[in-house]
Amino acid sequence: METGFAELAALYEIASLDFPGSEKGLFREVVEKASRLFGVRRVILLLHAGGGGRACLTWGCYRLGIDDYRAYIEQNRSLPEAYARELGNGDDLGLLYLEKKGGFSPREVRLLDIFSKRLAEVLQAHYLQDRVRRANERFKLVVENSPMVAVLGLDHRGKPAQWNREAEQLFGIVRTNWGCKDLLRQVVPRERFKEALREVLRTGRASPPGEWMLQNRAGAGRWVLMSIVPVYEGPGEGGVFFMAVDITARKEAEERFRYLSVRDALTGLYNRNYFEEVMQRLDAEGRRPVSVITFDVDGLKLVNDCLGHAEGDRLLRQVAAVARKCFREEDFVARIGGDEFAVILPGAAYTNAARACARLVETVEARGKHGPELPVTVSAGVATAQTIRESVYEAFKQADDGMYREKLRNTNRVAGRILGFCTAALQEKDFLATGHAERLAVLGEQLGRSVGLTKEELDKLALLARVHDIGKVGIATHILFKPGPLAKEERDEMKRHVEIGYRIARSFPELAPVADLILQHHEWWNGQGYPRGLKGDEIDLLARILAIVDAYDAMTSDRPYRKALPKEEAIAELQRCAGTQFDPQLVEVFLKLIR
Numbered sequence: 001m002e003t004g005f006a007e008l009a010a011l012y013e014i015a016s017l018d019f020p021g022s023e024k025g026l027f028r029e030v031v032e033k034a035s036r037l038f039g040v041r042r043v044i045l046l047l048h049a050g051g052g053g054r055a056c057l058t059w060g061c062y063r064l065g066i067d068d069y070r071a072y073i074e075q076n077r078s079l080p081e082a083y084a085r086e087l088g089n090g091d092d093l094g095l096l097y098l099e100k101k102g103g104f105s106p107r108e109v110r111l112l113d114i115f116s117k118r119l120a121e122v123l124q125a126h127y128l129q130d131r132v133r134r135a136n137e138r139f140k141l142v143v144e145n146s147p148m149v150a151v152l153g154l155d156h157r158g159k160p161a162q163w164n165r166e167a168e169q170l171f172g173i174v175r176t177n178w179g180c181k182d183l184l185r186q187v188v189p190r191e192r193f194k195e196a197l198r199e200v201l202r203t204g205r206a207s208p209p210g211e212w213m214l215q216n217r218a219g220a221g222r223w224v225l226m227s228i229v230p231v232y233e234g235p236g237e238g239g240v241f242f243m244a245v246d247i248t249a250r251k252e253a254e255e256r257f258r259y260l261s262v263r264d265a266l267t268g269l270y271n272r273n274y275f276e277e278v279m280q281r282l283d284a285e286g287r288r289p290v291s292v293i294t295f296d297v298d299g300l301k302l303v304n305d306c307l308g309h310a311e312g313d314r315l316l317r318q319v320a321a322v323a324r325k326c327f328r329e330e331d332f333v334a335r336i337g338g339d340e341f342a343v344i345l346p347g348a349a350y351t352n353a354a355r356a357c358a359r360l361v362e363t364v365e366a367r368g369k370h371g372p373e374l375p376v377t378v379s380a381g382v383a384t385a386q387t388i389r390e391s392v393y394e395a396f397k398q399a400d401d402g403m404y405r406e407k408l409r410n411t412n413r414v415a416g417r418i419l420g421f422c423t424a425a426l427q428e429k430d431f432l433a434t435g436h437a438e439r440l441a442v443l444g445e446q447l448g449r450s451v452g453l454t455k456e457e458l459d460k461l462a463l464l465a466r467v468h469d470i471g472k473v474g475i476a477t478h479i480l481f482k483p484g485p486l487a488k489e490e491r492d493e494m495k496r497h498v499e500i501g502y503r504i505a506r507s508f509p510e511l512a513p514v515a516d517l518i519l520q521h522h523e524w525w526n527g528q529g530y531p532r533g534l535k536g537d538e539i540d541l542l543a544r545i546l547a548i549v550d551a552y553d554a555m556t557s558d559r560p561y562r563k564a565l566p567k568e569e570a571i572a573e574l575q576r577c578a579g580t581q582f583d584p585q586l587v588e589v590f591l592k593l594i595r
Helices: 003-014 023-040 066-076 105-142 166-173 182-186 189-204 248-262 273-283 300-307 309-328 349-365 392-429 433-450 455-467 470-474 488-496 497-507 511-521 541-555 567-577 584-594
Strands: 043-047 054-059 082-086 094-099 149-155 160-163 210-217 221-231 239-247 292-297 331-337 340-346 378-385
Touching: 003 023, 003 105, 023 043, 023 054, 023 094, 023 105, 043 066, 054 541, 082 105, 094 105, 149 166, 149 182, 160 166, 166 182, 182 189, 182 378, 189 221, 189 239, 189 541, 221 248, 248 273, 248 300, 273 331, 273 340, 273 392, 292 309, 292 349, 292 392, 300 309, 300 470, 309 331, 309 340, 309 349, 309 497, 340 392, 349 378, 378 392, 433 455, 433 541, 433 584, 455 511, 455 541, 470 497, 488 497, 497 511, 511 541, 541 567, 541 584, 567 584
Parallel strands: none
Antiparallel strands: 043 054, 043 094, 082 094, 149 160, 149 239, 210 221, 221 239, 292 340, 292 378, 331 340
């Protein structure tokens, strides 16, 4: 009976084994119980530290390495005075080794098996808790330092309980006097957010992610994707967590995409697709009357050809800006083609639409009358769908037909105005243009007569002298007036004036006869000129004549970067370049004329 009570007491002692806070503390309890209950004189506890490494705790042993202790155990574990058991499944937790002088009885072995199982349970629980603790710490570290997800926890009183850095920045959390009311003040729309929060608290279920606007006191806003998660910890305890991601950049990109899907990229007006959607919608709704105005920028192709597409684009933006101001907010102003615009005026009768159309035409034309602006006009047409039997699309086609009839009437007038602008712009850009052209005409006529040109050829040469540099209207002013030699990039840009001049001349019937001559007047006799590298007789005679008189007048006239050369130096330069840059026979004839 005494034996039974002793075993029961031992079992009680074994069951009381628990983790005291550290592995060393646990080992001390193991040693204390093993020595007191079983009279052991040596204890070795090999721990695998939950798979994270190895540790060896010993009592009553010499100091050895872990591998030495393991070898010692393997060597002695089968002896009567030894007890060795793996802890856990196999030895995933470790190994317990005990020694007792005289060996262990069967009863003691049975109790030691229970003891080793209890030790394994304690270690297993400790390692599990440790893994959970480390996982929580890692999760907390990730959440607290997350650069994307804002986490804010409010307790049952509406006060901040937990939050991370992202939440601090996103919600503007301060540690004093900040609470749920401050959050509610920020979220827009406020009443819908309050209702969502009440629903979460009522049902105990998390809300699906929703898009909300956070507005600060200054009115600046950030878009967030936010969920509300309830936390219940007992009566009077718990709260809610708000988890939010800043999606402002995404919303701005979506808005930009939506804008581009209905807007013209160049002018900012509505585009063709949206314009047609509006026509279909108004037809489906049956709203009447609906008026449509179409208008076209006159001479845009000439502007693009003469001055380049950058100038044409600037012109389109200016016309678009005028159009915005000429119509009501409820009207739909669109760019529907390269130079074509259209306006839908819901509820506007024909007379009102016609007045608006006239106002647009007058405003656009008036813009070019103040200052040296490119003269701009528009041709326009207007029509109205009076009843539901007439579609808005039919009104659009009628307005378009009227616009094209008006455009045909304006064609010659527009071309003349653009040519006049180019000529005036050249005189303004190049202060040498007027006198230079007159001198070239005189010198060219003298040289032309000397080589037997006909009257028709002389007239053509005179026209070439006046407009050979008209392409300079497309060259930047800072290059034309640079007080010094041009850099390579600037020289390349300046060379473009012959091609620009060629396009301008081709665009106007009165200049078309000299278009090819304008393109050739910087070609060299030896083929080293530009733009096509023509040589010798491949270059038109009139262009060869102009090249000589142009060079002579340029050398004997003041330039922004130098004074005029003496006549003798200019003659010497012509002689030097005869046969390379200039036709040598023409140079010989010209020098006889001017000496």
